Amino acid sequence: FLVERxxxxxxxxxxxxxxxxxxxxxxxxxxxxxxxxAFQMPTAKVEEEIPRMLKDLG
Known part of the structure; x- marks a missing residue:
């Protein structure tokens, strides 16, 4: 998948x-x-932001 994309x-x-x-x-x-x-990786507290972002996806 990653290579194909x-x-x-x-x-x-x-x-x-x-x-x-x-x-x-x-x-x-x-x-x-x-x-x-347009996504840009947050620079602070990534360990807190990633779970929030995944939850927001539904």
Missing amino acids: GFPGSITVKSLQSPSTKEFLKIYEFIYTLLEP
């Missing part, structure tokens, strides 16, 4: 099975941008 980075099985925080945030931002093109 043009994810700008390398994707490995390992990085998908247990991504670092940085990898997770890059993937999350990429996917969320597909839903909301």
Whole structure:
């Protein structure tokens, strides 16, 4: 999915099975941008913002 949609980075099985925080945030931002093109990742308290954003999606 990520490769087909043009994810700008390398994707490995390992990085998908247990991504670092940085990898997770890059993937999350990429996917969320597909839903909301003007999206910009919040810089503060990402650990609180991501659950809120997912909840808002319904």
